[in-house]
Amino acid sequence: MQSIIQALTWREATKKFNTEKKLTEEQLDTLLEAARLSPSSFGLQPWNLIVVSDPEVRTKLREVSWNQPQITEASRLFVFAAQMPTPELVDAFVANISATRGTPLESLAGLSQMIKGSLEGKSETERLEWAKKQAYLALGVTLTSAAVLGIDACPMEGFDPAKYDEILGLTERGLHTTVIMAVGFRIAAEAAIASQKVRVPRENLVIEI
Amino acid sequence: MQSIIQALTWREATKKFNTEKKLTEEQLDTLLEAARLSPSSFGLQPWNLIVVSDPEVRTKLREVSWNQPQITEASRLFVFAAQMPTPELVDAFVANISATRGTPLESLAGLSQMIKGSLEGKSETERLEWAKKQAYLALGVTLTSAAVLGIDACPMEGFDPAKYDEILGLTERGLHTTVIMAVGFRIAAEAAIASQKVRVPRENLVIEI
Numbered sequence: 001m002q003s004i005i006q007a008l009t010w011r012e013a014t015k016k017f018n019t020e021k022k023l024t025e026e027q028l029d030t031l032l033e034a035a036r037l038s039p040s041s042f043g044l045q046p047w048n049l050i051v052v053s054d055p056e057v058r059t060k061l062r063e064v065s066w067n068q069p070q071i072t073e074a075s076r077l078f079v080f081a082a083q084m085p086t087p088e089l090v091d092a093f094v095a096n097i098s099a100t101r102g103t104p105l106e107s108l109a110g111l112s113q114m115i116k117g118s119l120e121g122k123s124e125t126e127r128l129e130w131a132k133k134q135a136y137l138a139l140g141v142t143l144t145s146a147a148v149l150g151i152d153a154c155p156m157e158g159f160d161p162a163k164y165d166e167i168l169g170l171t172e173r174g175l176h177t178t179v180i181m182a183v184g185f186r187i188a189a190e191a192a193i194a195s196q197k198v199r200v201p202r203e204n205l206v207i208e209i
Numbered sequence: 210m211q212s213i214i215q216a217l218t219w220r221e222a223t224k225k226f227n228t229e230k231k232l233t234e235e236q237l238d239t240l241l242e243a244a245r246l247s248p249s250s251f252g253l254q255p256w257n258l259i260v261v262s263d264p265e266v267r268t269k270l271r272e273v274s275w276n277q278p279q280i281t282e283a284s285r286l287f288v289f290a291a292q293m294p295t296p297e298l299v300d301a302f303v304a305n306i307s308a309t310r311g312t313p314l315e316s317l318a319g320l321s322q323m324i325k326g327s328l329e330g331k332s333e334t335e336r337l338e339w340a341k342k343q344a345y346l347a348l349g350v351t352l353t354s355a356a357v358l359g360i361d362a363c364p365m366e367g368f369d370p371a372k373y374d375e376i377l378g379l380t381e382r383g384l385h386t387t388v389i390m391a392v393g394f395r396i397a398a399e400a401a402i403a404s405q406k407v408r409v410p411r412e413n414l415v416i417e418i
Binding site for chain 1: 220239258382408
């Protein structure tokens, strides 16, 4: 019962990564699988995860991220990018249900219509904001998984999303950089002097009805 | 390494809860602590978690949630409600840092100004959307924690947020219902016939650069 609390207490928004220590292939694979298993509204998964390893690309990204060292010093940079939920995305989703479960496509027509109708009820801005929220949900699943695995991470909002889209070539893919997470291992010496975690007291956060 | 993947594979958006089986106090406490430990941008935690147990209130909520049975049948209903990030919230946050770490308040003036400046750069709509994203991040942390603990959950968007705010008295607290999660235990017989999880294949979700 307490191991999840220990993991969440251990985790920190890692500022100084050990540049010598890289994720193993198995660790990277596990994190990507955790991200993939993240739930989303309708199950639509309206986002992509860009795993940036290339040092030159990361140098460019750091320049549009307030020069934060995590961008280049972590083992990997994860970029969660929301995808505008189009009717085509819904079609692909429904086709995937049909293929995975062996359900005839015709019997999924009602589901497809329901999802499309829900999306049509939103403005374009609202649709993209909705997709971004699903990306934040996936971020929460992925960073909790990292903590359980003893992998350090730093979720970050301090960057220029439009420049990220440009540098990573996301615009032509219909993707919108939403939130990023540097992944790797903290420098132990730095960890020892890390500041105490600050959280609002339970009674200010939780309302019981 | 594989236990987190097992937990995330085991979890499902539980539709049929066992109405006889309730969370223990320790389980509830652990989930609330996991939520409280969730990271947020700047650490501001601009949301509250409403734990709804009252059967009458839940009956009213079900009526504005497409009559979905999880609302009343789960052991508890968690309501994540975004809080408009005001200068007062920033002041309370900075005071909490000062109290937790013993840092003089004066030396945190720069941080306070930086956060307030960042929030002032957003419209009111953008500020609230930003807070809602932090609530989705907390949802991701909480539902992953539930999965690790073997506790079932159903994250849900299908409800009328304005009616929730009214029924739960959130408007006068400056809170905005964002996303909800029914929490409890699935009916095992239903679980046995649960459909296979559908997720986009890795190669369609992950882009490597």
